[in-house]
Amino acid sequence: MAEVTEFIERFAKVTGAPVRTGTNVTSLRPTDDGYHVTTGGGEIRCRTVVIASGACNRPTVPRLAAAVPASIRQLTPFDYRGPTELPDGGVLVVGASATGVQLAAELRRSGRPVTISVGEQVRMPRTYRGRDVLWWMDASGLWDQRYDRIDDLERARRLPSPQLVGTPERATLDLNALTAMGVEPVGRWAAVRDGRALFSGGLRNVFSLADLKMERLLDTFDAWARRNGRDADVAPSERFPPTRVPASTRLQLDLRSGEIATIVWATGFRPDYRWLDVPVLDEKGRLRHEGGVVDGPGLYALGLPVLRRRKSTFIYGIEDDAREVVDHLAGHLAAHR
């Protein structure tokens, strides 16, 4: 964390751009020759704007949350601070991406019974053949894969975050690790009926989809190592056991029985564009852009999932994107002098 803070502080110093900390943008609207920005600390007029406010400003909670009995405490990752602040009793974690698996593990370690509702997920080992899996993503060029070379960009942009956790032990935190700790997996939460949570019976399939996709990813890494003569630099190829399906999974859970005291919604995040008074959102509230060039003159975006590359949302990954987006921005300024 300290390293990241230092990195950003140094970046601010090197660029020399004025940084206004603690300043919220409350409105951005178009003018004849650019944009008018209203902030908590005054007005700004500008010719171009780069929206880099991120993709995770608000937690997403499914509509069925409204049908959960009032006796159960509901939290989003934004409200969650630690296991000690939760009421006594069992926890139902909804979602098994990075946030869900990390919170489920932490809550289980605190001694609570934990159930995790699992839909489609991205399984990844923390280390593969002796290297961090992110080393492989980078070295093999997968992270550099461009947005205009991806078959199903829509799906790539909606991909859940991989089941990874950063720990000194570099432990893998997949569903096998969670079930070994005593966390109980159930299927995707489909509905609430008569005070009961109903879970999908398709758990086996989301497990095999995740296993198959991980296998394909590891095959890609192996092929890259072989092709580039890197087999000697890394440990031998390895494969991981398939996700274990419990002998019987529960299809429903009585939310009024007291078994579950808390529900943690780890069901994803979305950007917050309530301050954006420019008609550049699609029918689902997403920013309309082509590789970061937003559908409004002089308006740009950075740091969104697969904006221009698979690595677009990483601090390290933004460099190439920024260069290309700023090239376009400079061209816009030159053309509209």
Added chain:
Amino acid sequence: MTTVANGVNVQALLEARDALKGAPEAAQFTWRASSKWQNGVHSTTTVRDFFGLGQEQSHKAESVFEADHPAVFAAEDNGITPIEYLLVGLAACLTAGVASVAQNRGIQLRSVESTVEGRHDIRGILGADSDVRNGFTDVKVTFTIDADASRQEIEALVAQSQKRSAVFDALTNPTDVTVDVA
């Protein structure tokens, strides 16, 4: 991509997907069946018309389905049991999915066979034990596929066919069902 011939017009499906992205109202379909009691637990259900793409549609021909109970249920066995129709639907839907995904992925299929087993504790429907549910205890589908593909690719076909299956979804997730008297 089009060098394989599984008989699925994937191009038309992809075009439909693109067209319907911008026209959600045209994507609203209603499937219909009409049933008539015969005698005992025997009924006859016919299927012909449906609604979709903004208008009434019809199948090329009407299909007729007899449903009854077998002799071990002290019935005349004029047709399969209603719950067996769910197995028919699941097998047909997953098989269609395997063929479509294979076509889309350029995999030539030679044969696709499957068996579907639905385990059923009939104490539920008989009211013999209130802890036993009426429906299936569980359902198991086993595919035997001969294709120009690795085992991993075949497993991926089967996994993807479940992901996009209407019947798999209808069986594994609850559906809001209304039964009225006209």
